[in-house]
Amino acid sequence: MKLDWTPADWELDFSAIRASGPGGQNVNKVSSAVHLRFDIQRSSLPALIKERLLKLSDQRITSEGVVVIKAQESRSQEQNRADAVQRLIDLAQSVAHTPKARRATKPTYGSQQRRLEGKSLRSGIKSARGRVRDE
Helix, strand or coil: CCCCCCCCHHHEEEEEECCCCCCCHHHHHCCCEEEEEEECCCCCCCHHHHHHHHHCCCCCECCCCEEEEEECCCCCHHHHHHHHHHHHHHHHHHHHCCCCCCCCCCCCHHHHHHHHHHHHHHHHHHHCCCCCCCC
């Protein structure tokens, strides 16, 4: 299932924070990192996608069903906002894809024969480890 979805502006809650890590004086005075908060329940996503997102065991999803994404790769706040939105879309895309159901198959005749041959060979090796008789 392909999901063509972009979040509306009212669904996204951005807050600017100071980025962690190296950056010299710039990192101490500029709030270029972005926290994106997205409430799954109130969103415009299809019900199936909402359900799958809430079941997902992802550390970015809180117990209240809010996705929190922190973007701090760029020095530009706008680029970090765009990166956070793209990562949210990618997360929704990942649960939209339904994996193909696995069907159980039987082992081939040849593989069964090889398995049994290996077992009898091993059995012979182990039975030869018995006590040696003096005659």
